[in-house]
Amino acid sequence: MTRNHAEYILLAEFDVDKGASLTHQHPRPVPTDEHYLAELMLPDGAHLRENDWTIFFLNQEVPPSNLAELPYTDPDNDEDNPILYVLNLVQTRHDREARRGATVKAMAICTRHRFLDQYKHILFLALENYFTSPSIEVLANLYDAVNSMDLTYMPKLSNHEKLILRFAETNNMFEEKFIEADVAEITGLQENMRMSRVGSSQSELEAEARKRHRRKTYIDLSSGQRKDNITSKNKDRHFYETEVFYQSIKISVKIPLTIYREEVGEFFMNKLITTFANGQVSAPRPLHPHLDSGSPQPHPLILLINALLTQKRIIFLGHGRPSGEVANYVLAACALGSGSGGVLRGFTNRAFPYTNLTSLDQLLEFPGFIAGVTNPAFEEHPQWWDVLCNINTGKIIVSPLLANPALAAAPLQDLRKSIEVTHVKSLTSSSSSSGAKKDAQVERYGTVDAEFIMDLMAAIGKHYGELTIRTKIQNYIRRFVLLCALYEYQTTGSTDIGYTPQSFEAHPHPSGHSPSASFTSQLGFGLAFSDGEAKLRELALNKGRIEGFIGTISYEYLRRDTQAFLEHRTIRAFDVEHQLVKLRDGRHYLADDEVETVFRAFADAVTTEAQVIELLSHLPQNEGGLAPLAFGLLHASPQIRYLAVRILNRIHQDRTGSRFIRSLNVFFRCAYDAQRLQFATSTNVNTTPGGNSTGSGSGSGGGMAGFTAVGHPVYQSHSTTPPALATSVSGLGVTTHPTLSTSPVATTTGLTEGWNGQGPSASGYAPAPGFNHPI
Missing domain, CATH: 3.40.50 (Rossmann fold)
Structure with missing residues (x-):
C-alpha cells in the first residue's frame, strides 16, 4: 500500500491560561496523547527565539524483552517503517496587544520520509499563512499540497546500486534509470492529454509533452544526426528533483536517493x-x-x-x-x-x-x-x-550508578584467558613507546582506535566533506562488526553475523576444478591479521564492547540482515570484501600464485549484470574505484594481466561498469587499452587450466574466456614486459603496486594468518572503504 507523503498536519499554540495546547489536527486525530504532542511542539525556551525548528518521532514501540519476538522490517522498504518523523516549526510573534506581549504557535508535518528538511520551505509558508488567517483550512491546503508531490517515476535503486551512487564522483551515474522514468512519465502525459484533448493532433500532443518536460535536442557528432535529449545533462543524479505547488508558489524539492535507514534529516x-x-x-x-x-x-x-x-x-x-x-x-x-x-x-x-x-x-x-x-x-x-x-x-x-555486567559463561574462559595474557603483553610493550604524539595516542587508546581518531580529526582539519567523514565512521563500525563475527566464531565455532566455511560449501569453485573447501581455504574470508598475536591483541582490546554489543537490538537486526544477505547475494563462492582488502593492502605482499587465485576467482565468478553491480558496490569511486583490480594490469605475470583484462572487460560491458572504466586514471587507462589490444590481437592461443575453450571466443570472461597468453611468444618469459605496455606505460613513470609485487619478499611471505590462516592484515581500520553490507 502506498502511503501519503504527509500523514498528519498539527497546529499547537501556547495559551497563557492553559499552557501548551494542541489546536488542530488534520485530516484526523493522531493516536497519541494531545498534551504530550503539544509539549513536544512547544519546547522549553521556544518563546525566546523567533524561529525554532525541531524534530521528534512518533509511533515508537518499546522492544520486547525477548529479542526473538522483535518485529523484522525490510531495511530498504520505507513502507514497512512504523515510525513517523515529525518536522516542527515554532514561531514567536511579539505583539503589544497580546497577553504577555507575544504569540507563540507551532505547526508540524508528520511523515514517513526521512528527508524532512525538504519540507522546511513549504512549512514556513504555511505557518506564515496561519498567523495571517488562523483556520484549519491552512492545514488542509498544506496537507493537499505535500501529498500532491508526484514520486511515481522516482527511480527505484537496489541496495548495491544505492552504494554505487552514494560514493559516485560523477553526477550521471544510473542516468539511464532517470531517462527510462522520464520516458514513462512523458508517455503517461501524452495519454492524459489524449484523453483530455480529443481531436488534437499527435504532433501537438508530443510538442506539449516535450515542453512540459523541457526536452531538448542535440547534434550527435559521431553520426551527424539530431537527437532528443530527454534529461538535463547538468542534473545531479544523487537526487530526484520534483516540485510542490503551494498557493501558486512552485517549491523545488530535491530528494536524496542514497540515504541510509538511520540517516534522518540534515545533521552534521x-x-x-x-x-x-x-x-x-x-x-x-x-x-x-x-x-x-x-x-x-x-x-x-x-x-x-x-x-x-x-x-x-x-x-x-x-x-x-x-x-x-x-x-x-x-x-x-x-x-x-x-x-x-x-x-x-x-x-x-x-x-x-x-x-x-x-x-x-x-x-x-x-x-x-x-x-x-x-x-x-x-x-x-x-x-x-x-x-x-x-x-x-x-x-x-x-553515571556512577551504571552497573557492571555479569561474568561470562564458563566455555569462553579459555579463550578469554589467552586474550588477557596477550592484552597484558601489548600494554607492557606499548609502555616503552616514544614520546611522540601518535605513539602516545596509540598507547592510550589502542592502535585501531587511535588511528581512527587521528584520521577523523585530520580529515576535519583539512575541511573534508560530510560524506568523507561519514565514510570513515562507516568503515570503523564495519570493522568492529567483522571483529564481533570473529569473536563469536572463535568462542562458539559459529556465527550468525558473518561468513563461516559453511557459507561457501554449497557453492564450488567458479571454474569447477577445485573442491569448495580447498577454494575457501585458498581465498580466506572475514577479518584478516598479520599474525595470531595481532589477532588476539585486537580481540583483547575489544572483547568488552563485543560482549556488550552481543544481545542488543542492533545485534539482533544485524543477525537477521546477515542471513538475508547470505541468502540473496549474487557472488556466492567467496568473500568479495576479503579479497579486495588483500589487494588494497599495501603493507603486505602476496605471492604470484595467491594474486592469481584472487584474480581468477573474480574473473570466473563475475559474469552476470547483477554480479557486476555487487562487485562495483565494494569499489566506491571516491576511494579509488577499480584501482585494486586495475593494478593487475601492471603485474609482471602475463597470466595475472590477462585475468585483470578479463575482469575489466566484463565490467566494461555493463553500462554502470563502463562509467567506472572511464573514471580510471590515465596510467590505468593506457595499461588497460594496451593489454586489451595485445590479448585481443594474439594469434597463438592455448587453453589454460582454468579455461574452458581455445581461441578468443566470447565467454563469461569479458569476451576472452579460456584464452591464455602463456603460449604467445611475447609472454613466454614472465620477466618480459609486453611491448605495448612498455610503450604506453613505462615512459609515464608507473610503479608496480606493492601488493602485486613479484619481489623475493612477495614469493616467500605468502598469505598471513586470518580466521583460517589466510589473508593479510587490513590496512588501518577500514576493511573496505564505503562498504555497508551486513557481512
Whole structure:
C-alpha cells in the first residue's frame, strides 16, 4: 500500500491560561496523547527565539524483552517503517496587544520520509499563512499540497546500486534509470492529454509533452544526426528533483536517493565530533568493560561509540540551546553508532531527538534510549541515564550508578584467558613507546582506535566533506562488526553475523576444478591479521564492547540482515570484501600464485549484470574505484594481466561498469587499452587450466574466456614486459603496486594468518572503504 507523503498536519499554540495546547489536527486525530504532542511542539525556551525548528518521532514501540519476538522490517522498504518523523516549526510573534506581549504557535508535518528538511520551505509558508488567517483550512491546503508531490517515476535503486551512487564522483551515474522514468512519465502525459484533448493532433500532443518536460535536442557528432535529449545533462543524479505547488508558489524539492535507514534529516557529523573530540570524560568515574575498550581512559568519542554500540541510555543536554540544535546531535549520534546508517540499524527506533520531563516515564521504558533535552534537571538525576553528553561544555559524564555486567559463561574462559595474557603483553610493550604524539595516542587508546581518531580529526582539519567523514565512521563500525563475527566464531565455532566455511560449501569453485573447501581455504574470508598475536591483541582490546554489543537490538537486526544477505547475494563462492582488502593492502605482499587465485576467482565468478553491480558496490569511486583490480594490469605475470583484462572487460560491458572504466586514471587507462589490444590481437592461443575453450571466443570472461597468453611468444618469459605496455606505460613513470609485487619478499611471505590462516592484515581500520553490507 502506498502511503501519503504527509500523514498528519498539527497546529499547537501556547495559551497563557492553559499552557501548551494542541489546536488542530488534520485530516484526523493522531493516536497519541494531545498534551504530550503539544509539549513536544512547544519546547522549553521556544518563546525566546523567533524561529525554532525541531524534530521528534512518533509511533515508537518499546522492544520486547525477548529479542526473538522483535518485529523484522525490510531495511530498504520505507513502507514497512512504523515510525513517523515529525518536522516542527515554532514561531514567536511579539505583539503589544497580546497577553504577555507575544504569540507563540507551532505547526508540524508528520511523515514517513526521512528527508524532512525538504519540507522546511513549504512549512514556513504555511505557518506564515496561519498567523495571517488562523483556520484549519491552512492545514488542509498544506496537507493537499505535500501529498500532491508526484514520486511515481522516482527511480527505484537496489541496495548495491544505492552504494554505487552514494560514493559516485560523477553526477550521471544510473542516468539511464532517470531517462527510462522520464520516458514513462512523458508517455503517461501524452495519454492524459489524449484523453483530455480529443481531436488534437499527435504532433501537438508530443510538442506539449516535450515542453512540459523541457526536452531538448542535440547534434550527435559521431553520426551527424539530431537527437532528443530527454534529461538535463547538468542534473545531479544523487537526487530526484520534483516540485510542490503551494498557493501558486512552485517549491523545488530535491530528494536524496542514497540515504541510509538511520540517516534522518540534515545533521552534521562534523559538529558532533568537534564538540566532544576535545572534551573530557568525567573523572573519577567507575570503570566499565563495555565503555573502556582496551584503555581505562578511552577517547571521548570512542567512549560515546561504545555506549551507543552496547545500548546504554544516553542523554544529550543543551541547556539554553534551541531544541533543533539538540535534536541534530541526537540524529548525528544515531548515525555515529550505526556506521552512518550503513552497517547497523535500530538506533532511530529508540531515539528521542527532543524530549522533556513530561515524557520521562515513556522515555525510561526504552532500553538504551538516545535522547536530547534542554532541561538541566536531567543532569542532577544520574539514575535516569548511563551516559550524559553536555553540549555546552563538551564533557561526557558516566553515571556512577551504571552497573557492571555479569561474568561470562564458563566455555569462553579459555579463550578469554589467552586474550588477557596477550592484552597484558601489548600494554607492557606499548609502555616503552616514544614520546611522540601518535605513539602516545596509540598507547592510550589502542592502535585501531587511535588511528581512527587521528584520521577523523585530520580529515576535519583539512575541511573534508560530510560524506568523507561519514565514510570513515562507516568503515570503523564495519570493522568492529567483522571483529564481533570473529569473536563469536572463535568462542562458539559459529556465527550468525558473518561468513563461516559453511557459507561457501554449497557453492564450488567458479571454474569447477577445485573442491569448495580447498577454494575457501585458498581465498580466506572475514577479518584478516598479520599474525595470531595481532589477532588476539585486537580481540583483547575489544572483547568488552563485543560482549556488550552481543544481545542488543542492533545485534539482533544485524543477525537477521546477515542471513538475508547470505541468502540473496549474487557472488556466492567467496568473500568479495576479503579479497579486495588483500589487494588494497599495501603493507603486505602476496605471492604470484595467491594474486592469481584472487584474480581468477573474480574473473570466473563475475559474469552476470547483477554480479557486476555487487562487485562495483565494494569499489566506491571516491576511494579509488577499480584501482585494486586495475593494478593487475601492471603485474609482471602475463597470466595475472590477462585475468585483470578479463575482469575489466566484463565490467566494461555493463553500462554502470563502463562509467567506472572511464573514471580510471590515465596510467590505468593506457595499461588497460594496451593489454586489451595485445590479448585481443594474439594469434597463438592455448587453453589454460582454468579455461574452458581455445581461441578468443566470447565467454563469461569479458569476451576472452579460456584464452591464455602463456603460449604467445611475447609472454613466454614472465620477466618480459609486453611491448605495448612498455610503450604506453613505462615512459609515464608507473610503479608496480606493492601488493602485486613479484619481489623475493612477495614469493616467500605468502598469505598471513586470518580466521583460517589466510589473508593479510587490513590496512588501518577500514576493511573496505564505503562498504555497508551486513557481512
